[in-house]
Amino acid sequence: MGDTLGLRRARTRALGWLAVAATASVAVCVIAVAIGPTVVPPSVAAEVIARHIKGAPIPENLATYSSVVWDIRLPRVLLGATVGAGLAVAGVVLQAVVANVLADPYILGINAGASTGAACAILFGVGAGVFGALALQAMAFFGAVAASVLMLALARGGGGLSAARLLMGGVAVGYALSALTSLLVFASDNAQGARSVMFWLLGSLAMASRGPVLWATIAVVCACCLALWVLGTRIDALTLGDDTARTLGVNPDRARLLLVVVCCLVVGAVVSVAGSIGFVGLVVPHIARRLVGGLHRRVLPLAAALGASLTVAADVASRTLLAPQEIPIGVLTALVGAPLLVVLVARSGEKL
Numbered sequence: 001m002g003d004t005l006g007l008r009r010a011r012t013r014a015l016g017w018l019a020v021a022a023t024a025s026v027a028v029c030v031i032a033v034a035i036g037p038t039v040v041p042p043s044v045a046a047e048v049i050a051r052h053i054k055g056a057p058i059p060e061n062l063a064t065y066s067s068v069v070w071d072i073r074l075p076r077v078l079l080g081a082t083v084g085a086g087l088a089v090a091g092v093v094l095q096a097v098v099a100n101v102l103a104d105p106y107i108l109g110i111n112a113g114a115s116t117g118a119a120c121a122i123l124f125g126v127g128a129g130v131f132g133a134l135a136l137q138a139m140a141f142f143g144a145v146a147a148s149v150l151m152l153a154l155a156r157g158g159g160g161l162s163a164a165r166l167l168m169g170g171v172a173v174g175y176a177l178s179a180l181t182s183l184l185v186f187a188s189d190n191a192q193g194a195r196s197v198m199f200w201l202l203g204s205l206a207m208a209s210r211g212p213v214l215w216a217t218i219a220v221v222c223a224c225c226l227a228l229w230v231l232g233t234r235i236d237a238l239t240l241g242d243d244t245a246r247t248l249g250v251n252p253d254r255a256r257l258l259l260v261v262v263c264c265l266v267v268g269a270v271v272s273v274a275g276s277i278g279f280v281g282l283v284v285p286h287i288a289r290r291l292v293g294g295l296h297r298r299v300l301p302l303a304a305a306l307g308a309s310l311t312v313a314a315d316v317a318s319r320t321l322l323a324p325q326e327i328p329i330g331v332l333t334a335l336v337g338a339p340l341l342v343v344l345v346a347r348s349g350e351k352l
Contacts, residue, residue, distance in 0.1 A: 014292040014302070021305035025081065028309045032077045032316045037323060038068050045069050076208040078218065080315045081308035083205070083270040084280055086221040088307025090263045091281030092288065092299055093228055096235045097259050098170075099163040104282035105267045108166065108260065109173030113147020114140040114271035116181045119197045123188045137213055137272045144268030147173050152260065161253045162242075166260065203277035203330030205315050213273060220269040224262050225304060231259065232297035239294065277330045279337025280307050286344045310336075 033045045040048075044062065048069045051058055058066045090105040098107065105111065121139035154169035155161055181201075185194045208214065228235075234255045237245040242252040270277075288303040311329070314336065318327040 010293060011298075014295075014298040017291045018298075018302050018305065021302055021309070025305045025309045025312075028312050029077050029081060032080070032312050033069055033073045035316055035320060036068070036073060038064075040065050040069055040073075049074065071210065075210045075214055076205050076315065077312055079208040079214060079273065080205050080312040082218050082221050083274045083277060084284075084307035084309070084311025085225065085304035086266045086270045086307075087277060087281040087311070088284040088288075088303040089225045089228055089300055090266045091307075092285040092296065092303045093235060093259055093263050094281075095285055096239050096296065097163065097256050097263075098167045099239075100167060101286070102282070103167070104278070105263065106174065106276070106278070106281070108170030108264070108267075109147045109151050109177060110144045110170075110264055110267040111271050111276050112174040112177035112181065113150075114144040114268060115201055115276065116177045116184070117141070117143020117146075118200050118272075118275070119181045119184045122196050122200070123184055123190055123193045134213060137207070140272035141268050143177075144264070144271055147177055148261075148264035148268065152257070161256045161260075163256070166256065199328055200275040201330075202328030203275040203333070204318075204326070204328055205274055206326060207273060217269050217273050221266055224266045224269075225300070227262055228259070229297060229300050231255075231262075232295070232300060235259065235296040236294070275328075275330065277311065277333055279333045279341070280311055283337045283341050283344070284310060286341070290344070 030042050030045065033049075034040045034042045044065055048058070048062055048066050050056075051062075052066070052070050087105050091103070094105060094107065095101055095103045097103075100107075117139040118136055120143075121136045151166075151169045151173045152161075154172060155165040181197075185197050188194055234245075234250050237248045237250040238252060238255055238259075240248075245252050245255070284303050284307045285299070287306060288299045292298040292302055310333070314329050314332045317332050318329045321327060
């Protein structure tokens with residue numbers, strides 16, 4: 001009876017925190033749409049969005065606001081929420097898969113692969129012209145996929161796909177591709193291109209715009225997050241150890257491979273459109289687990305909501321603190337995330 005009551009309380013607590021986080025995410029997104037060089041009242045922003053969704057005509061007094069809200073800020077907010085949710089969810093899963101609480105979505109070298117692809121696109125002129133942004137994103141995604149394939153090949157080279165092999169393979173691929181990206185920047189005589197690469201490496205949502213790329217990114221991230229939530233019980237089994245997972249009917253190698261492939265798709269999609277945004281996938285999973293416990297079907301939705309809020313809030317700060325200049329969003333997430341991680345580690349008392 002006591003165990004049943006405890007489970008109900010834990011479930012109620014998880015639902016309560018999820019409701020709070022989801023409400024906060026919506027509020028942050030509304031505020032983000034309203035804040036900028038042109039201040040838009042939240043009620044006006046909501047009316048503009050509602051009219052566009054319904055296909056209703058835009059009154060003359062809302063025409064200026066319509067362009068700012070619908071064409072510029074809303075795509076950026078949607079992309080920021082998607083990127084934050086994807087990184088947070090991938091961070092939760094990868095920390096379980098590689099059995100390391102300091103793991104984040106970039107530990108498997110996926111981010112380094114995307115960075116190499118983006119650097120090639122920028123420095124060799126592929127990212128210029130009418131289809132420049134699309135070509136840049138395509139090259140970054142291709143780099144992420146190539147890095148994922150190489151990492152999995154290295155991890156499986158000696159037999160099973162263990163947590164240690166994944167970790168070592170990812171770190172090796174990440175260091176190698178990071179060095180290659182640095183070499184490309186150093187050897188290039190394109191100063192403006194090198195500056196663009198460095199800005200992209202620090203993360204930015206400046207390329208956000210309504211179109212196929214935005215909707216494709218949202219679709220990929222949402223589908224992968226749903227798949228990971230469905231696989232939540234397998235993730236729980238992996239955290240108990242390989243032997244225990246086998247007794248529960250879960251093949252550890254197959255489960256890790258499936259989870260890593262899905263995470264690779266998520267990280268490849270978000271990095272290809274936003275560059276490197278650090279600490280979201282490292283810090284948010286710790287916060288989510290502290291709030292709702294270790295069951296991943298509870299942790300994953302909460303982490304997605306928290307990651308979306310953090311990334312959108314950081315993007316607002318990045319485009320307003322030094323306006324008209326824009327601070328790379330990765331700089332701000334690191335400045336906030338590093339002290340927060342220190343506080344979490346100090347309070348948990350864990351030996352990491």
